[in-house]
Amino acid sequence: MKVFVACGNGMGTSMLIKIKAQQAFKKVGLDASFDHGTVGEATSSAGGYDIVFCPMNFVSHFKSFEGSSVKIIGLKNPLDQNEMIEKLRENGFIE
Amino acid sequence: MIKAVVGYLIMSIGSGGFTSTFRPIVNALASKFNITASLIDTYTQQAQQMNPEDGFFVTNPDAMMYIMASFVISIVVNFILVALNKYTKIRTLYTTGHVLQSYSQIWIWFIALLNPAWYGWPYAIAIGIFAGVWASCGSNFTVEATQNLTGGANFAVGHQEMTGILLTDKLAPKLGKEEDSFENLELPGWLSMFTDNVVSTSVLMFIFMGIVLAIIGKETMMTFDTGLSAATWYVMYIFKTCVNFAVYMVVLLTGVRMMVGELSNAFHGFSDKLLKGAMPAVDCAVTYSFVSGSVPVLGFVMGLAGELIGIAGLLLFKAPILLLPAFIPLFFDNATLACFANKRGGRKAAVIIPLINGLFQVVASELMLLFFEKGVGFHLNAWGAFFDNNTVLPALVLGSKFLTPIVWSLIFSAILLVLTQLYYKKNKEHYWDHTNE
Numbered sequence: 001m002k003v004f005v006a007c008g009n010g011m012g013t014s015m016l017i018k019i020k021a022q023q024a025f026k027k028v029g030l031d032a033s034f035d036h037g038t039v040g041e042a043t044s045s046a047g048g049y050d051i052v053f054c055p056m057n058f059v060s061h062f063k064s065f066e067g068s069s070v071k072i073i074g075l076k077n078p079l080d081q082n083e084m085i086e087k088l089r090e091n092g093f094i095e
Numbered sequence: 096m097i098k099a100v101v102g103y104l105i106m107s108i109g110s111g112g113f114t115s116t117f118r119p120i121v122n123a124l125a126s127k128f129n130i131t132a133s134l135i136d137t138y139t140q141q142a143q144q145m146n147p148e149d150g151f152f153v154t155n156p157d158a159m160m161y162i163m164a165s166f167v168i169s170i171v172v173n174f175i176l177v178a179l180n181k182y183t184k185i186r187t188l189y190t191t192g193h194v195l196q197s198y199s200q201i202w203i204w205f206i207a208l209l210n211p212a213w214y215g216w217p218y219a220i221a222i223g224i225f226a227g228v229w230a231s232c233g234s235n236f237t238v239e240a241t242q243n244l245t246g247g248a249n250f251a252v253g254h255q256e257m258t259g260i261l262l263t264d265k266l267a268p269k270l271g272k273e274e275d276s277f278e279n280l281e282l283p284g285w286l287s288m289f290t291d292n293v294v295s296t297s298v299l300m301f302i303f304m305g306i307v308l309a310i311i312g313k314e315t316m317m318t319f320d321t322g323l324s325a326a327t328w329y330v331m332y333i334f335k336t337c338v339n340f341a342v343y344m345v346v347l348l349t350g351v352r353m354m355v356g357e358l359s360n361a362f363h364g365f366s367d368k369l370l371k372g373a374m375p376a377v378d379c380a381v382t383y384s385f386v387s388g389s390v391p392v393l394g395f396v397m398g399l400a401g402e403l404i405g406i407a408g409l410l411l412f413k414a415p416i417l418l419l420p421a422f423i424p425l426f427f428d429n430a431t432l433a434c435f436a437n438k439r440g441g442r443k444a445a446v447i448i449p450l451i452n453g454l455f456q457v458v459a460s461e462l463m464l465l466f467f468e469k470g471v472g473f474h475l476n477a478w479g480a481f482f483d484n485n486t487v488l489p490a491l492v493l494g495s496k497f498l499t500p501i502v503w504s505l506i507f508s509a510i511l512l513v514l515t516q517l518y519y520k521k522n523k524e525h526y527w528d529h530t531n532e
Contacts, residue, residue, distance in 0.1 A: 009292050009423070010348060012191045012254070012378020015359060037352075040293040055384045057391075060287065077248055078381050 001032040001093075004046060006054040010038035017053050017078045024081040028094050046070050051093070053084070102354030103159050109346035110145035113138070116339045117476055119320035120304070123311045124417065126319070131468070132307070135402065135460050136421035137255075137479030138347050139340075141197055144204040149476075158203075161216070165199035165223035170362060172227025177373045183512065184519040186529070187234040187376040189253040192359035193351050194378075198226040201479070205492055206500045208473050213500050225504035229487065232511040233257035234376030239522055240264035242529070244438045245385040249529045253376025256428050259482030263432050263448055267440025270448070275441030280388035282396075289395055289426065293341050296422040300337035303419045308333045340421070372530050379431040386434045394433025394449040395426045401453020409461060416464050418457055424480040429453060432482070452482065459485035466492075 005021060007013035014036035025032050032051075039058045046052050046065055052072045054062075059074035071091050077083055088094050117139065124132050143149045170192075176185040189195060202222045207214040234253040237260045241251045252260055289295045308316065313329045323332055383391045402420045409418060429449035437445035460478035463485075467473050478484070494503040519526060 007378075008290050008380050009427070011193045011352065013380045015192070015352075015356070016190065016375075016377050016381065019360065038292055038348075040291045055380070057383060058290070061291070076384055077245075078384055079248065079250055079375070079377070 001030065001051070002049045003032045003034045003051045003053065004042050004049040005034060005036040006039045006042035006052060006058060007036075008039060008058070010036065010041065013055060013078055014038075017055075017075065020079055020081055021053055021084055024084040024088075027081070028085055028088065030088070030093065046072070051091075098357055099163060099354045100159070102350045102352070102356075103162075104350070105353060106142075106347055106350030107145045109138075109343045109350060110142035112339065112343035112346065113142035114146040114149070114476070116336060116343065119316065120307065120311070120336075121474075121476070123315050123319040124307070127311060127315050130415065130417050131474060132417040132419060133460070133464050133475060134419050134421045134477040135424055135456055135480045136477040137197065137423045137481065137484075138344050139421065139477035140475065140479045141200060142343065142347060143476045144200055149473075161203055161214075161219035162196070162200050164216075165203060165219045165226065166196050167358075168220060168223025169195050169199060169226035169230060170358070172224055173231045174370075176228070176231045177370050180372050183231075184515050184526070185231045185235050186238060186372060186374055186526075187231065187251045187253065188370060188373045189230040189234050190359065190362070190375045191253045191378050192355035192362070194254055195226060195230055196351065196355050197479075198230070199223060202226065202488075202491065205488075206495055208467070208471055209492070209496050209500075213495075218500055221501045221504045225491070225508050228508040228511055230376075232515045233483065233487070235515060236261045236518060237376070238374070238529075239525075240435055240439075241382065244382055244435060247529075248385065249374050250381065251374060251376040252379050252382060252431070254379040254427070254431070255424075255479070255481035255483045256379060256431050257483055258486050259428065259432050259452065260435050262482075263435045263444075264439055267436040267438075267444035267448060269440070270436075271441040271443030273439060273441055275443070276437045277390055277393070277442055277445060278387055280390055280393060282389040282392050286389065286392050286396070289392060292422060292426075293345060295426065296341040296344055297338050299420060299422055299425075300340045301334060304337045304340070305333050307417075307419065308336065372527065374529050379427055382431060382434050386437065390433050390437050390445060391426075391430035393445060394430040394436075397433065397446055397449035398425050398429025398453035398456070401429075401450040401455075402457050403453075405454045405457025409457065414461055416461060416468065418460055418464075421477070424456060424484075425453070428456065428481050455482075455485065456480040459489070463489055463492075470496075 005014040005018040018034050018036045039061050042052055049070055055078055056074040056076050062072040073087050121132050124130055173189045176183045177188050234251050237252040237257050240260050317323050406418055432452055433445045433449045436448040460480045464475055464478055467475050
C-alpha cells in the first residue's frame with residue numbers, strides 16, 4: 001500500500017503525521033510505504049497512492065478525487081494515532 | 096549521511112536559483128532609483144547563505160560540517176534538558192527538525208558575518224548549544240497556551256514564533272473577550288488557495304514583484320538580466336521571474352526535507368520510548384486543525400494588511416531598503432498568532448494582533464537589514480521575519496557583536512534557563528498535568 005501525507009508546506013506537520021501513521025500502521029499490522037509533501041504535490045500525484053492523510057482543513061483541496069480509488073483521510077488531531085486507526089477502519093483498510 | 100549531503104547540495108542548487116533571479120532586480124532598482132530591496136522571507140535568506148558570492152560557505156566544504164554538527168548538538172542539548180526535566184523543568188521535545196536546522200545554518204552565518212574570525216568549531220558548538228537551549232525553553236513556554244488552544248492535546252509549538260505565542264496569550268485577553276471568538280468563520284473560498292505554498296508564493300510574487308518589475312521597466316531590466324532580450328514579451332518575463340521564486344522554494348524545501356528527514360525519523364523512534372514527562376513540540380501548523388473555520392487565513396489576510404501598511408510607511412519615509420512580502424513568515428507567523436489570539440481574546444484580538452504583527456514584521460526586518468547593511472556592510476536578500484527572528488535573533492546578533500558570540504550565547508542560555516524556572520514557579524499547579532494519563 002502507498003500512503004502520501006500532505007500539509008501546507010510539506011515539512012513539519014506532514015513529517016509528524018507520517019511518523020505517527022507509520023507507528024499506527026505497525027500497530028494494526030498494515031504494511032505501507034510513506035511519502036510526505038505539500039498539498040499542492042498531493043493534489044497532482046495522489047492518483048498514484050492508496051491513501052492520502054492530511055489535516056482536516058485541507059480535505060476540500062481534494063474534491064476532484066471523490067469517487068476515485070484513492071482515499072483522502074482528513075485528521076482532526078494530527079498526532080492522534082487512535083483517530084488514524086479509527087479512520088482506517090471506517091474506510092475498510094482494517095476490520 | 097549520504098542523504099544529508101545530497102540534501103545539502105540540492106539546497107545549494109535552489110540557492111543559486113534564488114540569487115540569480117533576485118540579484119538583477121536588486122541591481123536594477125539600485126541603479127534606477129538608488130534604493131535596494133529585500134524580501135520578507137525565510138527561504139530566500141537561507142538560500143543566500145549558500146551562494147558562493149555571498150555566503151563564502153559553499154566554496155568552503157567545512158560549512159556543511161559545522162552546520163550539521165551544530166544541528167546535531169542542538170538536538171542532543173534539547174534531549175538532555177528534557178531528560179533532566181526534574182531539575183530543568185523542560186517538558187518539550189523539539190521535533191521540528193527543519194527549523195532547528197535553519198537556526199544552525201542562519202546563526203553560524205550571521206555570527207561569521209559580524210566577524211569572519213568568528214567561524215569554526217568553537218562557534219559551531221556554542222551556537223548548537225544555544226540553539227538547543229533556546230528551542231527547549233522557547234517551546235516549553237508555549238505548553239500552557241497550546242494546551243488551552245487544543246483542549247489538552249498534549250503537545251506544544253516548536254517553531255519560530257514561540258515568544259509571539261507567549262505574548263499573544265498574555266495580550267489577547269486585554270483586547271477582547273474569549274466568549275466572543277470566531278466559530279466556523281467562513282471566508283471566501285478562493286482565499287483558501289493561499290494555504291498552498293506554491294500557489295501562494297507565485298501569486299504574491301506576481302503581484303508585488305510584478306509591480307516592482309513593471310516600474311523598473313524593460314529597458315533597464317535588459318541591461319541587468321542578459322536573459323531578457325528586446326524580442327521577449329515583458330509580461331511573460333515578469334510572470335516567469337516571479338514564478339521562479341516558487342520553483343526555487345520547492346527545490347530548497349526538497350533539499351531541507353532530505354537533509355533533515357532521516358535524522359528526525361531516528362530521533363522520534365527512540366525519544367518516544369526513552370523520555371518520561373515529555374511532550375512533543377511540533378510545527379505551528381498542527382494547531383490550525385484545532386481552530387474551526389478560516390481563522391488561519393484571516394491571520395494571513397490581516398498580516399498582509401499590516402505588512403502593506405508598513406511598506407507604505409517605508410515608501411513615505413523614503414527608507415533605504417524597500418521590502419516586499421513573501422509567503423512563509425507572512426502566512427505561518429500571522430496565521431498562528433491569529434489562532435491563539437482568537438482563543439484567548441476573541442474576534443477583536445484575532446483581527447488586531449496579526450495586523451500589528453504584520454506591521455512589526457516590516458519594522459523589524461527593515462531595522463535588522465539596515466543593521467547588516469550599514470553596521471556590517473552586507474546586503475541581505477531577505478529577513479526571515481518570524482516573531483522569534485524579530486526578537487530573539489536580534490538579541491543574539493547584537494549581544495554577540497558586543498560580548499563575542501561564545502560568551503553571549505552562554506549568558507543568554509543561562510538567562511533562558513532561569514526564566515524557565517520562573518515560568519515553572521508561576522505555573523506550578525498544573526505543570527505536570529500531561530503526565531497524569
